[in-house]
Amino acid sequence: MASDKQPLRIGLIGFGCVGQGFYDILQQHPGLGLTVASIAVKNPDKPRPLSADRFTYHADELLNDPTLDVLVEVIDDAAEAFRLVSAALRQGRRVVTANKAMLARHLPELLQLEQQHGGVLLYEAAVCGSIPIIRTLDAYFSHEPLRSVRGIFNGSSNYVLTRMSEEGSDYATALAEAQALGFAETDPSLDMGAFDPRSKAVILAAHAYGVLLNPDDVLNLGIEAVGAADIAYAAARGQKVKVVASLQRLPNGRVAALVTPQLLGPESPLFTVEHEFNGVVVEGEYAGPQFLRGRGAGGHPTGSAVLADVLALRRGLRYGYTKQAAAPAVQPAENLSLDVYLRHADAGVLREVLTWLEMPATALHTDVHGVHASGVVPLLRLLQWRDELRANGVFVARRGEVQAGVAAVAEPLQAEALA
Ligand SMILES: NC(=O)c1ccc[n+]([C@@H]2O[C@H](COP(=O)([O-])OP(=O)(O)OC[C@H]3O[C@@H](n4cnc5c(N)ncnc54)[C@H](OP(=O)(O)O)[C@@H]3O)[C@@H](O)[C@H]2O)c1
Incomplete structure (x- = not known):
């Protein structure tokens, strides 16, 4: 007993x-x-x-x-x-x-x-x-419908982004630091390519919504191509680049999941999650939004979670x-779209990327750092071209949450005036 x-x-x-x-x-x-x-x-x-x-x-x-x-x-x-x-x-x-x-x-x-x-x-x-997020979702929110679970689930990439935006470090130096400090996985591409936070999003989906996702179906875009121009683009708008995992209940009751860099402003609690810290915002139907922040990696913080499990056993x-008993359906990527920002140093590459993603040539903009593009793209295209985007060093960040439907047309954002 x-x-x-x-x-x-x-x-x-x-x-x-x-x-x-x-x-x-x-x-x-x-x-x-x-x-x-x-x-x-x-x-x-x-x-x-x-x-x-x-x-x-x-x-x-x-x-x-x-x-x-x-x-x-x-x-x-x-x-x-x-x-x-x-x-x-x-x-x-x-x-x-x-x-x-x-x-x-x-x-x-x-x-x-x-x-x-x-x-x-x-x-x-x-x-x-x-962060005791699994038990929070599994036990405390066992019967509360959740609007969303969003978070920074990877300490290494968050450390790199913090060093780049606060201290002006370049990507390679910041990554080497994260590795030396022991935050990075043995294979750093798991962290920087957003494979690691995708695994975590898949695990949380089982507890938050009762859905068992195939990781390959979840869009993951990383920060391997992030550069000073992207950090500056965000900063000019009072934003930061963060890798955010999102599990979201759509108006049709279905669940959408993805992990990508996101341009976040101070209105999000995740804006203040820096260095190797992780943060999760859980939005319950009745409880409203709650925010947990803590150390996402390291021997003692992770060992503390292992100890808590042994004691719980x-x-x-x-x-x-x-929630598995009445799990909602997962929204197929075919019916979703995303407002994105993209950058590549070579305008020719970026033009080709626009054709992959079904974006008009007018999505291309020039600023002091070179060329970038922005607009609404079908999520399915991002999934289909995920490997090519990564292989070609294209940096992609979303500017908001996933939207139902693919017919949405990019609003000319006020922020573009700053470019
Ligand atoms: N590091 C973190 O902050 C963190 C946070 C959350 C989750 N995790 C997860 O926790 C796990 C461990 O991560 P870690 O950072 O502790 O890894 P690590 O520092 O690389 O240590 C891995 C350990 O596993 C041992 N090992 C590997 N293959 C083995 C095998 N076949 N049989 C017996 N032992 C074996 C290694 O043995 P040797 O000592 O002989 O090499 C080493 O002691 C990973 O799944 C990781 O994703 C890590």
């Missing part, structure tokens, strides 16, 4: 940034009754802060150890994480993971295994580090996924 005093033996798989952060917090709180009984890592030659006899190099040993009450999976290999977590759930075990890439790809299968074999899977650390918590 679940008891909040029951001692637990933990099997820890992964002893990197998050694993060590979690371990360190536990050492400072010996009274919790949580013991890390086994630790699995990969590389036998790596120097470790603990004696070598504390480690195994075969994670399967932890899977096969029935004396472990909880498995904590915090490795940086999504495929191997899926193998380990799904095997543990097949054994009906209690599992905590932080692996958002793995969860976003395999959530339906993992939920099925959890139900079939009576195990439990919690993963608060996978979204926004220390001990109390018998499992996610309710209440």
